[in-house]
Amino acid sequence: MSAQIHVPFLLSRAGAVSALTLAAVGGTLLAPGAAPEAEAATFHAAKALKVAVSKKGSPYQYGAAGPYRFDCSGLTLYSYKKAGKALPRTAQAQYNRTRHISASHRRKGDLVFFHSGRGVYHVGIYAGHGKIWHSPKTGSWVKLDRIWTSRVWYGRVN
Template sequence: MSVSTKLRRLLVPAAAALMSATLLVAPAQAAHVSPAAAASAALAARGNAVVAAARAQRGKPYRYGSRGPNAFDCSGLTGYAYAKAHVALPRTAQAQYRAAKKITGAAVRPGDLVFWVSGSRAYHVAVYAGAGQVWHAPKPGDRVKLAKIWNWKQVRYGRVAG
């Protein structure tokens, strides 16, 4: 019997045993995921879906009052991106601001909403993309794009339940 045949006879059963042990251990470990960890993972997955939906609209024109799919205003873009993640948002930036749970800048995660607020009125909204950037539909004559957050004094953050 050749050396390679001997090795194969030893390694194939060992590999099969290792794989079956992995399959038996993995479900037991999965059962010990805390509710907080599961909620955090679900929030991250939804956030990634929202960011991906906003990113997919890159280059589409701004049009006041438009909710897509061919043009957007700011709240139309956020509403559209959230709808792709199966979450309904109110229509306007102000209504989205009222509906969102306010969070700190330290707590913001991709997919959260970023609001520009003057007094108590939200006049612009965007999707947080991470690294201090947002996906937004800026203004007439412009297009959906990724931008660095500006005018930090007026910025507030929100997270939508769902």
């Protein structure tokens, strides 16, 4: 098992940082023996988020998966595909394929699934600070919005 501690670059005069100092300031350091999968997942999520941001203003179109028009799951599929990861086509299938995580463990680039009962009806890419990039509905476009409900689940693309 590996551990990852998030810490900004903070070095002493000798160029060393203690784990306690790192934890205290909230930065990132990959611990010795950390799994390469953790690094890869972070890389792919960051790249997918960057791709989604680059599509800002692209119009919504039902069933579209880019590169110029998107529905919600089309945007997530396209963004992760450009980041080197394959996802299924629909929001529900994407939810079924991801590793489910709690809100307290969500990270930028994770998928945010909006649900009613057991069914998922919308998906976006977590941008941090309670916001998502998504393609919401007919007449709209790819944009950054606040998460407007507590009825969401989170998934991490492996």
